[in-house]
Amino acid sequence: MKTIATIAAIAAASLTGLASASTTLIDFEGLADDDVVTNQFANVTFSSQPGSVVYVTEQPGVGIGDNFICSGLANNMINCVDEVLLDFTSAVSNLSFFAVGDNNVGVVGQVEVFVDNMLAGTVDLIADGNFATTEFVDLTAFNNVTGIRIFNITDAAGLGYDNFEFDVGMAEVPVPAAALLFVGGAAGFVRRRKDA
DSSP states (O other), X not given: OHHHHHHHHHHXXXXXXXXXXXXXXEOOTTSOTTOBOSSOSTTEEEEESTTEEEEEEEOTTSSSSSEEEEEEETTTEEOSOSOEEEXXXXXXXXXXXXXXXXXXXXXXXXXXXXXTTEEEEEEEEEEESOTTSEEEEEETTOOSEEEEEEEESSOTTOOEEEEEEEEESOOOOOXXXXXXXXXXXXXXXXXXXXHO
């Protein structure tokens, strides 16, 4: 009987489909005002459209903490209107971040989410028109994200972004029913052999 329980426990553990994941939070507080953000953080590279870069901007009282990121021209002119791209070195899940600095109400931007480098969906950035408050952007419905493209569509003053949080590693994979039947069958086979 002990053998059956041991085999079942080992098989079940190997079929759970869980991969280890670690949570990452990027808040830009360790960088200086006007720093260009590229690959300072593990697992992700920040960029923008050609001719533009991603800058740290220090504005205490806006958003979370003192720093957030904004796009700008490569000649040190922050404008916060160009797109911001994140490319992940390993697929991530449970992704979220905050948008800051909005001046309009309603949909002010969008996020394109890429899974396996293919567009998997678009999420609206919805703002309340209060420049100093943060707007939570929830992308947790997407698993194994390889990149996102954030772009402003209506806010002439632009948008900033802060506190990117995500899990590095594969999302939970459901165990197929056939695999569970195999475990049950193996346990039954061992029991029959023992009874014989």
